Amino acid sequence: MADIELSAQIKAALAQVEIPGGGDLAGYAGLSEIIVTPGAIAFAIAVASGMEAAFGPAREHAQKLAQQLGGSRKVMVSITAEKSNAPKFGHGAPQPQGKTRVPGVKRIIAVGSGKGGVGKSTTAINLALSLAAEGLRVGVLDADLYGPSIPKLLGIEGQPAIRDDGIFAPHEAFGLKAISIGSMLVPGQAVVWRGPMATSGLRQLLRETAWGDLDVLVIDLPPGTGDIHIALFQQTIVDGVVIVSTPQDLALIDAQKAIDMLRRMAVPVLGLVENMSYFIAPDTGARYDIFGSGGAEKAAEKLDISFLGAVPLVMSIREGSDAGTPPVAAVPTGPEAAAYRAIASRLLPLIRG
Numbered sequence: 001m002a003d004i005e006l007s008a009q010i011k012a013a014l015a016q017v018e019i020p021g022g023g024d025l026a027g028y029a030g031l032s033e034i035i036v037t038p039g040a041i042a043f044a045i046a047v048a049s050g051m052e053a054a055f056g057p058a059r060e061h062a063q064k065l066a067q068q069l070g071g072s073r074k075v076m077v078s079i080t081a082e083k084s085n086a087p088k089f090g091h092g093a094p095q096p097q098g099k100t101r102v103p104g105v106k107r108i109i110a111v112g113s114g115k116g117g118v119g120k121s122t123t124a125i126n127l128a129l130s131l132a133a134e135g136l137r138v139g140v141l142d143a144d145l146y147g148p149s150i151p152k153l154l155g156i157e158g159q160p161a162i163r164d165d166g167i168f169a170p171h172e173a174f175g176l177k178a179i180s181i182g183s184m185l186v187p188g189q190a191v192v193w194r195g196p197m198a199t200s201g202l203r204q205l206l207r208e209t210a211w212g213d214l215d216v217l218v219i220d221l222p223p224g225t226g227d228i229h230i231a232l233f234q235q236t237i238v239d240g241v242v243i244v245s246t247p248q249d250l251a252l253i254d255a256q257k258a259i260d261m262l263r264r265m266a267v268p269v270l271g272l273v274e275n276m277s278y279f280i281a282p283d284t285g286a287r288y289d290i291f292g293s294g295g296a297e298k299a300a301e302k303l304d305i306s307f308l309g310a311v312p313l314v315m316s317i318r319e320g321s322d323a324g325t326p327p328v329a330a331v332p333t334g335p336e337a338a339a340y341r342a343i344a345s346r347l348l349p350l351i352r353g
């Protein structure tokens with residue numbers, strides 16, 4: 001059935017769902033657009049603050065009806081309260097209560113950046129592979145809704161399998177368990193997955209995936225600071241964040257904004273990785289600091305965070321990434337892999353500790 005037709009059918013079925021205060025869900029102004037993709041159905045019910053519990057039965061009824069019509073698709077119905085009710089974070093604000101760990105997952109390390117295109121996903125995957133090479137059980141969650149690149153980087157195709165109990169079975173690639181918000185979307189649909197839909201999707205991928213026992217889950221965050229970050233850091237204990245930046249001043253200014261947010265939300269910053277830091281000429285082996293040298297290292301010092309290391313700008317990183325063969329897996333003894341492994345080794349005490 002065409003996605004649009006199914007969406008209309010679900011909407012019609014929601015007329016059977018009674019809501020608090022009278023009326024039905026189909027006619028309720030707080031019902032979001034109903035998104036249907038080949039693997040998922042998602043919609044949200046916006047309610048007045050304090051009404052979340054009262055809408056619980058309506059959400060469950062809606063979930064059941066959507067599941068009946070959606071067959072094997074994963075159904076995500078979320079309730080969202082008005083934004084004004086959201087906790088505020090400021091300097092000196094108390095730590096939010098209710099942050100929990102993901103069962104079976106010992107540590108979570110997120111990889112973020114101030115802006116897009118700085119090599120955050122490439123770094124996340126190669127760090128994950130470096131940690132796996134140390135003998136750790138490693139998972140990767142691609143939460144970069146607006147540019148999900150983990151499937152391409154790992155050469156993963158298709159959607160994750162969904163078990164009978166509705167839990168995602170993660171993909172396996174190069175010894176990593178991996179799942180991507182990207183495999184839940186059809187091309188061009190990311191834009192409609194904003195706000196509550198995106199955060200609810202992330203929560204389900206995080207908590208309804210059969211990770212098994214992991215020593216560490218690496219989360220590839222979207223660039224910048226947005227809903228996904230806030231939702232993740234409010235709900236889940238993230239043991240630390242690695243910030244990736246290129247050496248240019250502008251990228252570093254953006255990185256600073258991301259770090260400021262992490263501090264406000266009391267999330268530990270593990271340090272800064274400088275990516276595309278210098279260029280090694282393939283013919284002569286000479287090193288060129290194409291953006292000037294030491295920018296990120298100095299910035300890390302200024303920001304009072306650790307400098308975790310630098311990754312050179314190398315054609316083989318780009319080519320290997322495009323081909324789904326990341327350098328740490330493809331040439332584990334090469335100089336590119338060594339750069340990532342040196343950075344990963346600085347994260348080991350946190351994971352093993």
Ligand SMILES: Nc1ncnc2c1ncn2[C@@H]1O[C@H](COP(=O)(O)OP(=O)(O)OP(=O)(O)O)[C@@H](O)[C@H]1O
Nearest residue numbers: 116117118119120121122147312313314317318321
């Ligand atoms: N060290 C490097 N040397 C050469 N190319 C690199 C390096 N790091 C990343 N790249 C390339 O730069 C491009 C952007 O990288 P990547 O997708 O990892 O960035 P990102 O910050 O995650 O971007 P987005 O915000 O779009 O998700 C890719 O083509 C990738 O192969």
